Structures are given as structure tokens and as C-alpha cells.
Amino acid sequence: MPLLEVNNLEVCFGLRSGAVKALRNVSFTLERGERLGIVGESGAGKSVLGFSIINLLSRPGRISSGNVHFEGYDLAHLAPEELRSIRGNRISMIFQDPMMTLNPVLTIGTQMVECLLAHRKISVVDAKRIALKKLQQVQIPSPEKRLDQYPHELSGGMRQRIVIAIGLLLDPDIIIADEPTTALDVTIQAEIMDLMLNLCEQNNVALILITHDLGVVSQVTQRMLVMYAGRIIEQGPTKEVINDAQHPYTQGLMNALPQMAIPGQKLNQIKGTMPPLQRIPKGCSFNPRCEYVMDICEQKLPSFTESGNCQVACHMVAESKQDELLGNEV
Amino acid sequence: MAESTQNMEQHPTALQRFKASHFWHSFKIDRVAQFSFLIFLTYAILAISASFIAPFDPYDASQIDIMNSEIPPSWQEEGEEDFILGTDAQGRDMLSTILYGTRVSLMIGLCAVALQALLGIVIGLTAGYIGGRVDSFLMRIADIQLSFSTLMVAIIVLAVFQATFGTELYQQLAMIMLILVIGIAEWPQYARTIRASVLAEKKKEYVDAARVMGFGRLRIMFRHILPNTLSPILVISTVQIANAIISEASLSFLGLGMPVSQPSLGSLISSGFEYIFSGAWWITVIPGVVLIVLVLVMNLLGDWMRDVLNPKLYKG
């Protein structure tokens, strides 16, 4: 049985102009210790997905249908008190901006101890000891000193390390990291990603990494989901998706990277932009931007087709698979 | 030529844009704001049309009969049909006097705020955009100005004026003097608000883009930055009109405001105060209620606008 199972999750935002579906029919599983990447451009719904897994959506957003199974609980329909005991404790979250997690007027030590005492019945001394151990784990220089410092005294990279330490504090089963390194410089980003990778491997923690950076995903995760306009359009083992992307959008995203083009030549761009959630086209939501668009794409929503170890929601892939099958039979 | 036709085309879209805006939407769902606006509108219409709808002309001495003095409102036993809200000590019809008084109060409030806005915007923009020593200098002046309370400055100036040039000239110029004094005494409020939002806008890249284009300072300040600071100006203006009306009323109450011959709401309250214990309460109380309601709706509108236009409180 998987550690986390998301089934047909739908999220609605009740806006003035009417309800808007930010997530449609999202299903995936996460095994214990697995590292899963969620990739997409801004507005694809990847952050909303991260928040809705732990049911942390704020109004006007809400989960309108579907469920999130975690150890026999359905997080989508759980009482707030029970949710709180899971959030932070069993599933923790790391944000892009470390200051979303850190309180600027409390010392690092106070925040870590408080977090521990809220979920565990232990003494302050023990809590301090655990906090120190976690700080050592995230390889912060002179961790004893950091306990008495305030967040503003630390650099961005250091703060993100502290946030990771806080995320690990209660030995969670899952860490959801929402663009954890986007605000950081490349050299620091590389260090933090390496650190997260090692920590997850050592502690057998599952990681859900939400990012727009395909490079980061390819280096850290084992499996990845590609999202577009609130839907998953392709999922599978990271290597397979990266090396042999099936969905035209994933291909386009990959090819748009400067490193995929010949220097001095034009980049391979995808035309147009992602539609706003209020105006998602009929049929496949990618159809107005797709090079290979067919009649059926404008009519019918594609369902998932198995392709190798990947699942792709694309009519073209479905057709070519069907042709293959027929060909084999003949 | 072409520009005017362009504006013609744009006009309906501007209205549509307004209708689709957050501002209009919040107004539609906020009963308090609608109610306040309705009352304010009533005041404004009554004040503008005072000379048409008032049964008497309180400025016309021939219509005043001292024999009619201190008649209570018509619903009271001794009241008379002709004077719905009664008369004051000089025999003027209260309803007419209040209508004219509201006009005077609103006029002073609006003009004083216009003056404040003019001074405040120019000084605030200059201080915020140019910065450095100019900024320090202008803001220190604002601090000094603020440390004298409006009333203190007004009392000194008006009293000195009255003493120097005599009461007659003062009575002729009372309205202009009040507008000038209240307008000049309260510009720092504006200047500070505008300076703060100019400082925030100045950091944005569109200002850099305008500088890179080589546009002059004045053009950048007035054409590029000023339109983006309109929201706080609108908010502060509403509240300031209420404040100016109160200031005028207070000064008039102290005998330094509008003369008895051209009463504002404040001087009406003041003139009735002597008679309040002799039973003629209506001369003070009725204009008092009118004033309070006016100030209250202005403040409610200001509060609502602050909630709507402050992007920090904006909830999507």
C-alpha cells in the first residue's frame, strides 16, 4: 500500500466571477521514501496541489471532491484537530520564502523547541538536544550559536537550511517542498538540493518537490508529474520522462531550455501562454498551443495512456499506441 | 482632433472598466457605504439647491421678523406651520438657515481640502521624489506645522486678523479666511501620505524606465507617479473633508468662524447655545445633529475607502 494516495482531487476557488477549478481530477501515489517531482509553469496548479495535500488551502479555495489517503486517514475530510496532528508532525512543508516558516521576532532555538513541545511530550532540555541534532544534520556551521540567533541574522541559504531542519524536527514521513531553492543563488541551490537529497535518503523520508526547474527535478527526484492548467498531463519515472517525453507540452518545455538549443540559434519555443483557469479550452487544455493538434483534441479530453512506465494524457500518443497494438496483432 | 475622438471611443470602456472594478464591486456589497454615500449625496443636493428649496432666505433681512424669534418646531405645541423646524433667536427659519449653513460648511470643507490637497501633493511629491536634503527640509517644516494644532493656528490668525482689520472686513472675508487657514494648517497630513506612497512608487521599475527615456523630473512626478498615488489621496480627502468641517464648526463655535449674518452649521450651534437652558434647545440640537450625521457619513465613507483601496487589506 502506498504511503500517500491522492484520488481524483478537485480544488475550487470561489471567485467573484464564479467558481474556478484550480485542480481537476488529480490522482497519484507516493511510496515510502520516494522522491516525487511536480513540475509545471506558474498557474499550472502545482502549489495548490501541495497545499491541498495537507488541506491547508485558504479561502476562497477548497477541496470540492476527491480524497487524500494517508495511513488510513482521508486528509481531505479530516477534522481540523486531527489534521493538525498530522501536519507538521507526519507531513511537513518547506516554502520558497523561509520567512513564511520562521517568525522574525523569535530565536531559532525558541521556534524549534516550541514546535517540538507542541507535538511531543518531552522536556525542554530534550527538545533542545533534538533541535541541535537536526541543525547538525543540515550541516550548519556552529549550530549551538544558531539556536540563539534571530532569522534576520542569517543569510538566505542558511535560513532555508534552518527551515529544512524544522521540517525534519518531528521525523516526518513526507516533506512537501514548494520551490525551496527558487529564491537562492545557483551555488547555494546546488548545496541545498544535495542536502535535501541526502537527508531524504538517510532518513527514508518521502519528498514531494514542487518546482518549475526541470534541471533540479531531474537531479533529485525518482518520479515526476507534469502539470498543465490544473491537470496532470504526464507522469512517470523522472529519467524516462526527461529522456523521452511523450506529451507535446513536456517536450516543448524541455526543448525550450537554452541548453537544448544550439548556441546562437533560436530557442525552440512553445507558442502562446497557458490559459487562465477561467478560460480553459474545450478538449485537451493544451490544444491551442500544440503543434500536433488534431480534431479530436479540440473535442474530447484525453485520458491517460500507458507508454512504457509513463502515463500520458494525449490523443496523439494514444493513437500511436493503438496503431502499435493493431500492428502487432496483424 | 484625433485625441478627442479617441477619448470618445474610450469613454464607454472606461465606464465598463469602472463597473468591473473591485471598487464598484465592494461598493455594491457594502450596505454601510451605500447608505453613507446616499446621505452624503442628499446633503450635497440639498446644499447646492438651498436657495431654491428653502422656504425663506435667511440672508435677506426683509424676510426676518424679530417677532418670530424662538418659535419651537412645528410638531411641538407652540410650533407654527410655517416654520417646520422652528426659528432661532433672530426669528430666522431654522430649516432655511440649516440648508444655507450646510452649504457654507460643505463649501468651506471642500475648498479647504482642495487647498490642502494642492499644497500637500506638490510638497509631498517634491519631498518624496527628490529626496535627500529637500526631503528632510520639507518634512521638518511639516513636523513643525503639525506640532501647532490646527485650532491654535486658526485662533491666532483669525483673532489677529479681526483685531487688525476690524470686524466688518472680517465678516466680508470670513469664508475665504477660514478656507485659507484650515487649508494651510492641515497640508502636512497630505504631504506625509503622498510622500510615503511616492517613496514606494519611486522604487518601481516604471519610474526607472521613464528616467531612462530622459523624461524631466516634473513630467515623471506629475504624469507617471502622481496618478499612481491617487488611492491614498482619495481616502485621505474624505476624512479630511470631515475634519475641515469640524474645524470650521469649532472655530465658528468659538466666535472666530462665520458671522451670524451668514451662519454655518457651527455658528448656528454656537448662536443657539445661549438659549439652550431657556428651553430653546432646537436652535443648537438640530444643526448639531445635522453636523454629526454629515461628519459621520464622511468618516464611514473614508473608512470604507481605506479598506477597499489599501492593497494590503485586499482580499481576492
Next chain:
Amino acid sequence: MAEQNDSLVQVRDLYKRFSISGDFLDQLQFKGGKITRHQEYVHAINGVSLDVMPGEALCVVGESGCGKSTVARTVMGLLTPTAGQISYRGERIDNLSDKQMLPYRKKMQMIFQNPYASLNPRMTIMETLQEPIRFHNPSMTLTEVKDKIAEVMLSVGVDPSWGERYSHEFSGGQRQRISIARALAVDPEFIVADEPISALDVSIQAQVLNLMMDAQEQRNLTYLFITHDLSVVEHFGTRVAVMYLGTLCELAPTKQLFSSPRHPYTQALMSAIPRLEDDRPDYIKLSGEVPTPVNLPSGCVFHGRCPHANERCKQEIPVLTLLDDGTQVACHGVEENRL
């Protein structure tokens, strides 16, 4: 006088520092019974010299706080340099008045990072584009201005019929196109682009980069391109300048830099790019954090994090020297053939 050569823009020994001690009154400190004036500075640029050649795209790369944006803004005259010279076609422009600067404003334009802040929210697209054209070409008739606007809007792929709309009605990528259109509207020959694509999504980044390359080809533009993203540089740049803590570490033709980076910092920076092909990052780990530009380290600014630093690096500031392969490097190690 600036030395004569055929560069379009020449930056010589540029220094820029910002005071962070506030007002005069804040600067006074009471120490040992005496009141002294104490001032602290952020040293954003420390002796940078660059030449931008006509027709090239010179990329300036570095991490946040390295002074790359300050270089861009100083070149554009948005900031006045503390010391040093900036010349345009051999004429000094860093000490000109606003009026004297006007003819250069037409030739030098800038594209900004944040497409959400770089367009005036209270102006329609038409107004935004019209103003610079009319300002710099007062003799143009209205029809000519309109034609010009339509031309630039089409060239950046924005439908001219959108002119009456306000910027908030557009997506980030479209806004950046409009920003580019505004810069192109006055027919510049030199464009400074300060992180123009870092706020955009991957698929939109490619569109905007392509647009900028098209514009370069059609209008014979020269770019000074500021970015933190080395993978973009590899694609876009003719030459690359790597900056660290306000100084230039390495300046080399793009191919040269990517095939054989010489400066240890460049090497570390390049190894940190997350690439699709590699299985596991094999990057050069830098120890420690970037020092603050308030108290600069002595000697080579990079010595505290450099794995190859020795005594000399801690004391002597390395100068940019030209190597045989056309690379300019400021590193004692390279100079001494240790690296």
C-alpha cells in the same frame, strides 16, 4: 579623456558605493568622550572595466549581490558612479547633465526584470509607447507616431489593437514584450537588459529570448545582458563577464568560457547549473557564504571560499590579465600557472 578604441560602450575602473549610515544625525557616534562621524558603505562595484563591442551581446553573470545590476544601472545613468568613467562611442557620459544626456537616451535603452512593475499601471499600452516617441521626435506627426507604434508592437508580437488596454490585462510574457517594444520605440542601438527573463516561465523565457535575438538581428542592436542564469548566457552571449562581490573575475568569449573556465569561481558556478543530462550533480562545493560587501575581504575577494587560495591571494588584489586564448582572468593562481 577616454582612450580611443572601437568599443561602443566603455567602462573604466568603475566604483560605486552606497552609504548605509542614514542621515547626518544618524552618522554621529559617541565614542571615548568624543562625538565622531561614522559612515558605512556597501561597496557594490569595485573597479570594473568593460568594453562592449558593437553588435555583440555581452553577458554579465553573477550571484545576487555581486553588483551586476548596479553596473547596468550605472551604465544607464540611473546611478552616478563614485569613481571611474563610462564612455559611449568615445564620449564620456557619466558626468553629463540630464539635458546633455538626452541624445544618448535615444541610443541607449533598458529592459527591466520585473514585468509587473516596469509598466505604468495607470497608462494604456498606447500611452506607454506613444510618450517616448513623441518626446524624442517632437516633429513627428500623429500618423507617423501611430505607424511607428504599430510597427514596434508587431515586431514584438503584440497585436496593435490591444493598445487601448492597461498593462494589468496582460500576462508576464506579454508585458515583457511591451517593455521591449517601449525600448525599441526610440530606435536605440544599445540595450541594457537587467535580468529580463528571470521572472518568467520557462516556455515564455524562450519566447522572449528569441524575440530579443530577432530584434538584435533586424535592428543591429548591441546588448549588455545581465543575468544569474548561466545556461541562458551560453545560448545568448557573445562574450561573458563573471562578477563576484563587485569585481570582475573572468571575461571571455562564451565558447571559451564554457569549454575551459579558468577562474575557480567560474568553475564552481558552472558546475552548479542543474542540467538535464547528468545523473547526479557533481559540483564543486564552495565553503562558507558570500561575504558582505560592507566589509570587503582583503586581497582577492574570493579567497575565503576558494579551494586554491594561498597567502598571496589573501593580501594582494589580483588584476584582470589577458591570457593567450583571449580570456581575461583576475586570479593569482592562473597567473602563477598553479591552476
